[in-house]
Amino acid sequence: MTKSGYPYPPDEFDVAVPGGAPVGVHRAPRSGWSSAWPFLLVAVVCAAVAWGGITLLSGGDDPAEAQGGPSASASASASASASPSASPKASKSPPAEEPASGVTGDPAAADLTAPIQVLNSGAPTGSAGTAAEAIASAGFTGTITPEDDTEGLGEGYTETTVLYGADRADTAAAVAEAIGATSAIESADVTASEFAVVVILKTAVG
Structure with missing residues (x-):
């Protein structure tokens, strides 16, 4: 690049050193988005990994079971045990007078x-x-x-x-x-x- 086409004002980096090469060159300033997007990318990836791990561990079960709530089968068992059982049939009463064999008396x-x-x-x-x-x-x-x-x-x-x-x-x-x-x-x-x-x-x- 020729000196006439160089867009930056002279400074200490333009001081010539033996050999005639400049000490440094200017770079255009970086925008704020270019500095922030790597951190945002890392945050999104971490969130996705965490969500996938929770889904895998829960195995797709009922949300109520995953949170420690009673399952449908447990509720059905509790209802069955709480319901009154059918009362057994009454046994047949013995006859009012049951003949007894044998003879007593003198x-x-x-x-x-x-x-x-x-x-x-x-x-x-x-x-x-x-x-x-x-x-x-x-x-x-x-x-x-x-x-x-x-x-x-x-x-x-x-x-x-x-x-x-x-x-x-x-x-x-x-x-x-x-x-x-x-x-x-x-x-x-x-x-x-x-x-x-x-x-x-x-x-x-x-």
Whole structure:
């Protein structure tokens, strides 16, 4: 560049040194944007890297889960456990009167004058009379009434059963022994009746 085309005023850099070369040359001043854009570029890159790292670590899960909130499955489980469970069905109540097999009482202490009814409830025809004779032969002297079970008192019984009123266990035991019965049960219905013992006859005697 010739001196006539040099746009800057002379200064210490234009002082000649041995060899004739100038000490330095002038440069045009740099703008503020040219100094700031590298820092802005670094900030944008760092922000992008940080956002990408957070997205990768969260794995695309529900934002509520990423922030520690309850998930949908956890909420459903909590609702299921909080809801009242179906109440179980009530068990079937036992019968009001459960027949018990066996004979209690002392036949030797029986009241031989007690009134007795013999009901044929499924035994062969004439069985009630035969049972009444067997009871009389055992020493009973009271009224013995053989009848057919027309009122169905013996329904629900599967074997010959001696029913007796309150405090008549000894008498029932003697009747059961006379006809070969193995079941005797205290009955409130017999207690309220005119008989001390009622025989439900299911099979023939003897």
